[in-house]
Amino acid sequence: QSVLTQPPSVSAASGQKVTISCSGSSSNIGSNYVSWYRQLPGTAPKLLIYENNKRPSGVPDRFSGSGSDTSATLDITGLQTGDEADYYCGTWDSSLTARVFGGGTKLTVL
Amino acid sequence: QVQLQESGPGLVKPSETLSLMCTVSSGSIKNYYWSWIRQTAGKGLEWIGRIYSSGDTNYNPSLKSRVTMSVDTSKNQFSVKLTSVTAADTAVYYCAREDNGLFLDYWGQGILVTVSS
Numbered sequence: 001q002s003v004l005t006q007p008p009s010v011s012a013a014s015g016q017k018v019t020i021s022c023s024g025s026s027s028n029i030g031s032n033y034v035s036w037y038r039q040l041p042g043t044a045p046k047l048l049i050y051e052n053n054k055r056p057s058g059v060p061d062r063f064s065g066s067g068s069d070t071s072a073t074l075d076i077t078g079l080q081t082g083d084e085a086d087y088y089c090g091t092w093d094s095s096l097t098a099r100v101f102g103g104g105t106k107l108t109v110l
Numbered sequence: 111q112v113q114l115q116e117s118g119p120g121l122v123k124p125s126e127t128l129s130l131m132c133t134v135s136s137g138s139i140k141n142y143y144w145s146w147i148r149q150t151a152g153k154g155l156e157w158i159g160r161i162y163s164s165g166d167t168n169y170n171p172s173l174k175s176r177v178t179m180s181v182d183t184s185k186n187q188f189s190v191k192l193t194s195v196t197a198a199d200t201a202v203y204y205c206a207r208e209d210n211g212l213f214l215d216y217w218g219q220g221i222l223v224t225v226s227s
Contacts (some may be wrong), residue, residue, distance in 0.1 A: 002154060032212075033212050033213070035212070035213035035214070037155075037214070043219075044204055044217040044218065044219055044220050045155065045204070045214075045217055046217065047213060047214060047215050050209070050212065050213040050215070051212065051213070056215065088154065088155055090155070090157075090213070090214070092211075092212070096171055097168055097171075098157060098159075098168065098169075098170050098171060099145065099157040099160070100157065101154060101155040101156070101157065102154070103154045104154040104155070
């Protein structure tokens with residue numbers, strides 16, 4: 001059981017937009033920055049979004065993050081087949097004094 | 111570009127200690143937090159803990175009694191030991207750098223550790 005809650009799967013057609021949600025509590029998302037990671041099959045996770053809405057160099061602006069209160073969202077526009085992957089949200093939990101992740105969301109591009 | 115590489119045995123017997131090392135290259139280990147994360151087959155990410163270059167640590171409460179991390183700044187390496195392993199500890203283990211203690215910006219490729227007799 002993950003501390004952060006994500007939908008197990010989402011899907012959308014190529015070229016469309018998809019939103020992945022991440023729900024937490026006041027001790028984690030409510031008081032700390034959220035980051036998002038993308039994991040392609042058989043590879044290590046890669047940083048996609050940090051500090052709620054910032055993109056590392058090289059990440060296209062099709063990927064955007066936002067946050068409100070105790071939840072965060074990752075939006076992906078202009079979906080491509082190469083975007084099929086598992087997406088994880090993560091943050092620090094001040095009560096647990098530990099880093100926590102969501103259970104991951106598998107994105108399927110139809 | 112910072113690179114991280116995990117190393118260690120791929121097979122550990124039940125009840126024994128799992129020991130892994132992460133070597134950092136193309137960057138200094140100083141003034142950063144360094145994390146270990148694991149992922150069981152088909153499952154999500156589980157944070158094991160982190161160590162600062164000074165040696166300060168934070169561990170996952172669910173693993174705290176079995177985990178010890180250490181750092182060797184002279185060798186740009188950090189390591190993790192997990193005691194009394196069981197089959198449930200079979201996973202791919204990743205090391206990663208925490209930027210400002212906020213997010214994991216560089217990850218190793220991961221190493222599969224199987225617990226089996």
